[in-house]
Amino acid sequence: MSALLQRLNAPFVRDMAGPGFAFLAVLIAFSLASPQFLSGATFGSVAFQLPELGLLTLAMLMPIITGGFNLAVTFTANLSGLTVAWILRANGGVDASPMVFAIAVVAAIGVGALAGFIMGLVIAFTRAHPILVSLSMMIFLRGLGEFLTRGGDVSGFPDFVHPIGHGSILGIPVPMLVFILCVIAWHVVLTRSRLGFSTYMIGSNIEATRYSGINTRRVVILVYTLSGVMCAIAGIIMMARFNSVRVGHGESYLLITVLACFLGGVHPDGGFGKALPVFVALIDLQMLSSGLNILGANQHLATAVWGLLLITVMICRWLVLHVRFNLAPDRR
Amino acid sequence: MDQPAGDKPLLALRNINITFGGVRALRDVSFEVRAGEVHCLAGENGSGKSTLIKIITGVYRPADGAEIEFDGKRYSHMSPVFAHARGIKVIWQDLALFSEMSVAENIAFSEVVGRGVRLVDYARIRSIALDALARLGVSLDVDLPLKQFAIAQRQIVAIARALVGEARVVFMDEPTASLTQSETDNLLAIVRNLAASGVAVVFVSHRLAEVLEISSRLTVLRDGRLVGVYPTAGMTQSRITELMTGRTFDAKVRAASRDDRRVVVEVDKLTRPGQFSDVSFTLREGETLGITGLLGAGRTELAMTLFGMLKPASGTVRLDGRPVHFSSNRAAIDAGIAYLSEDRLSLGLIQAQSIADNLVIASLRKILSGGLLSPGRKRDLVDRWVTDLGVKIGRPEDAISTLSGGNQQRVAIAKWLATEPRLLILDAPTVGVDVGARAGIFDIVAQLADSGLAIILISDEVPEVYFNADRILHMAQGRIVGSYDPRTYSLHDIEAAVYG
Numbered sequence: 159m160s161a162l163l164q165r166l167n168a169p170f171v172r173d174m175a176g177p178g179f180a181f182l183a184v185l186i187a188f189s190l191a192s193p194q195f196l197s198g199a200t201f202g203s204v205a206f207q208l209p210e211l212g213l214l215t216l217a218m219l220m221p222i223i224t225g226g227f228n229l230a231v232t233f234t235a236n237l238s239g240l241t242v243a244w245i246l247r248a249n250g251g252v253d254a255s256p257m258v259f260a261i262a263v264v265a266a267i268g269v270g271a272l273a274g275f276i277m278g279l280v281i282a283f284t285r286a287h288p289i290l291v292s293l294s295m296m297i298f299l300r301g302l303g304e305f306l307t308r309g310g311d312v313s314g315f316p317d318f319v320h321p322i323g324h325g326s327i328l329g330i331p332v333p334m335l336v337f338i339l340c341v342i343a344w345h346v347v348l349t350r351s352r353l354g355f356s357t358y359m360i361g362s363n364i365e366a367t368r369y370s371g372i373n374t375r376r377v378v379i380l381v382y383t384l385s386g387v388m389c390a391i392a393g394i395i396m397m398a399r400f401n402s403v404r405v406g407h408g409e410s411y412l413l414i415t416v417l418a419c420f421l422g423g424v425h426p427d428g429g430f431g432k433a434l435p436v437f438v439a440l441i442d443l444q445m446l447s448s449g450l451n452i453l454g455a456n457q458h459l460a461t462a463v464w465g466l467l468l469i470t471v472m473i474c475r476w477l478v479l480h481v482r483f484n485l486a487p488d489r490r
Numbered sequence: 491m492d493q494p495a496g497d498k499p500l501l502a503l504r505n506i507n508i509t510f511g512g513v514r515a516l517r518d519v520s521f522e523v524r525a526g527e528v529h530c531l532a533g534e535n536g537s538g539k540s541t542l543i544k545i546i547t548g549v550y551r552p553a554d555g556a557e558i559e560f561d562g563k564r565y566s567h568m569s570p571v572f573a574h575a576r577g578i579k580v581i582w583q584d585l586a587l588f589s590e591m592s593v594a595e596n597i598a599f600s601e602v603v604g605r606g607v608r609l610v611d612y613a614r615i616r617s618i619a620l621d622a623l624a625r626l627g628v629s630l631d632v633d634l635p636l637k638q639f640a641i642a643q644r645q646i647v648a649i650a651r652a653l654v655g656e657a658r659v660v661f662m663d664e665p666t667a668s669l670t671q672s673e674t675d676n677l678l679a680i681v682r683n684l685a686a687s688g689v690a691v692v693f694v695s696h697r698l699a700e701v702l703e704i705s706s707r708l709t710v711l712r713d714g715r716l717v718g719v720y721p722t723a724g725m726t727q728s729r730i731t732e733l734m735t736g737r738t739f740d741a742k743v744r745a746a747s748r749d750d751r752r753v754v755v756e757v758d759k760l761t762r763p764g765q766f767s768d769v770s771f772t773l774r775e776g777e778t779l780g781i782t783g784l785l786g787a788g789r790t791e792l793a794m795t796l797f798g799m800l801k802p803a804s805g806t807v808r809l810d811g812r813p814v815h816f817s818s819n820r821a822a823i824d825a826g827i828a829y830l831s832e833d834r835l836s837l838g839l840i841q842a843q844s845i846a847d848n849l850v851i852a853s854l855r856k857i858l859s860g861g862l863l864s865p866g867r868k869r870d871l872v873d874r875w876v877t878d879l880g881v882k883i884g885r886p887e888d889a890i891s892t893l894s895g896g897n898q899q900r901v902a903i904a905k906w907l908a909t910e911p912r913l914l915i916l917d918a919p920t921v922g923v924d925v926g927a928r929a930g931i932f933d934i935v936a937q938l939a940d941s942g943l944a945i946i947l948i949s950d951e952v953p954e955v956y957f958n959a960d961r962i963l964h965m966a967q968g969r970i971v972g973s974y975d976p977r978t979y980s981l982h983d984i985e986a987a988v989y990g
Binding site: 372 | 822841843852854905
């Protein structure tokens with residue numbers, strides 16, 4: 159028994175416990191409720207829909223670990239998508255060459271990185287609250303995008319863009335592959351790089367981190383820049399999925415990304431959180447939504463159930479802590 | 491208060507046992523206090539003082555078999571509301587006051603809220619507050635918000651609040667920790683008045699001189715057990731330290747001449763206007779330079795300038811003969827300078843993060859392998875320093891906040907030693923560290939000096955620098971006003987110069 163408890167306390171198991179439990183609960187509940195749930199179709203729908211939300215969540219994750227926020231994720235993604243769309247359109251539209259597309263992607267990533275870099279710069283030097291800084295950036299990008307597109311869609315891409323949003327390699331949807339690669343990249347950055355290490359330390363105590371010889375401004379700027387890069391990747395995938403770009407695409411994901419982070423065990427005050435549990439948490443949310451869809455429920459109901467799931471997880475987490483430490487004495 | 495001030499205890503506890511997560515925090519402890527007495531509760535951090543106070547005030551419930559006798563009645567445990575209503579009050583070290591509210595509201599808070607009054611009666615609040623302050627013989631403008639008052643006056647407000655309603659036993663947790671000498675004297679006078687009015691005062695303090703001055707009896711706890719109850723008359727500070735730690739300490743001057751060693755640091759006329767000016771000294775390998783002086787003398791600013799976090803306006807710093815200008819503390823660390831912050835809780839260590847991460851944070855480059863942090867190298871580095879410095883830890887992944895002050899400080903020192911410095915600046919390294927653990931810290935400092943490290947030891951406690959440094963500089967108002975060799979000056983002379 160004590161050996162089991164010991165293993166339950168191991169960091170990896172502890173981080174995975176919440177989202178893992180929710181995963182099993184959702185899987186079992188829907189398997190019982192509908193025989194169609196455990197099927198390739200469900201897997202396909204999860205795997206195609208997850209990456210947009212997932213990539214945006216990854217973009218939100220690192221700023222949250224530093225104790226900050228990036229409210230501009232969806233509009234950064236839109237602007238990056240628009241960058242690709244415009245470059246394609248200006249160079250032949252549906253006849254544009256793959257080379258043009260490659261350049262467009264690099265430019266889009268540059269735009270995302272620039273948006274993040276500016277936010278990071280402002281946050282690092284003025285110490286203004288990240289919520290305010292990223293909110294300002296979000297409003298700026300939205301206004302800019304709507305001004306440049308007159309609120310309409312930009313479409314008309316070459317055929318080879320389509321598989322990026324809808325194709326599969328070895329049975330795995332391309333967006334899902336991109337997402338998995340990004341999860342792995344984030345996991346490595348967070349657990350094995352100096353930047354990742356500093357990200358956690360800054361999230362807990364930025365001054366003590368600075369006193370330890372870490373250039374905290376540089377880290378904050380890099381974190382927001384990387385967040386912007388991840389937004390750009392999300393924007394490109396969204397562009398390929400919808401076959402068009404419009405400012406406001408994916409806007410409803412914004413707060414869901416925050417909740418997905420918390421469902422994945424990220425500490426709301428910063429300092430703690432891992433990429434893999436967040437990945438599992440995202441799968442939970444998408445399975446829940448697909449499952450309800452199979453049962454014929456309204457899509458808005460799915461959103462409501464997401465909220466309920468998150469509240470349930472918070473309560474469960476509190477119960478687990480409370481039961482394990484048996485009325486732990488004061489927590490000061 | 492017409493309590494018998496005789497030998498009969500007002501509050502007595504017997505057979506107190508309590509266990510947290512398998513660890514027995516208190517074992518068969520007994521404790522008693524009489525009305526009108528100032529009783530000191532002494533013990534190192536983790537000895538069980540706070541736990542005992544929390545049992546008396548009903549926060550924790552002791553194991554079965556406990557007896558609590560208060561005012562002639564017996565109880566098996568207390569509850570916070572019950573204890574408060576019967577006049578058992580605690581003034582915690584953090585005071586738990588409301589800085590935005592007025593002095594009057596702070597003092598009368600429990601009385602007003604506790605009685606469920608719906609509309610706030612400001613006249614009554616004022617009169618309650620004025621009464622309580624009058625009992626202490628203090629006058630304050632009760633209408634001003636608390637944040638306008640200094641810490642010493644807030645302390646008085648906290649005491650006044652404890653007196654509202656009935657106050658029979660008042661516990662004071664480290665009440666003088668952040669006070670100056672004259673403020674401390676004032677506070678002790680108030681405590682004496684309080685006791686004279688029949689209140690039993692239980693005084694918890696690390697400052698043994700005060701303990702001897704104020705209290706008539708002393709209960710000593712060590713590792714959750716009762717060591718004994720002693721009259722204060724005839725006690726000495728060193729005897730109390732022995733009782734608290736179970737060890738004897740004999741302080742010896744360890745100063746020696748290091749003139750034959752190589753010069754590591756030369757500071758020449760270093761100046762930062764408003765903070766320090768014309769500071770010059772040299773420091774050799776294996777030498778420990780003590781810098782003492784009152785708070786605000788510019789010691790910490792000097793240290794942070796050497797560490798590259800502040801820029802000097804004029805003057806030079808030479809390291810191994812070459813002038814250095816640091817653009818950041820990273821540059822200073824790379825050049826071989828390490829700075830242990832005076833504020834371990836918020837600047838020295840990252841309390842929420844793990845022991846291992848805190849230990850490696852300043853030397854991440856040493857645990858890289860192929861550009862990535864290597865868990866194996868990290869573990870090796872942590873194991874090595876934990877063993878070398880004798881840090882008592884559970885698991886390296888545990889949060890550093892789970893360690894005692896002394897062990898945290900060892901990790902903080904290890905963090906800097908891992909950067910392989912030439913110069914180690916220790917700023918108030920024993921703040922919040924128990925008496926017993928302090929000796930352990932200075933043993934480490936002595937070993938480091940013997941191994942050739944140049945050390946600057948900053949402390950406002952003159953005995954610390956006297957017994958552990960080769961030379962002592964006295965800083966006042968940003969200038970070096972005295973330089974002493976512990977072999978030729980007595981401790982008393984230097985203390986007179988610094989505190990006088």
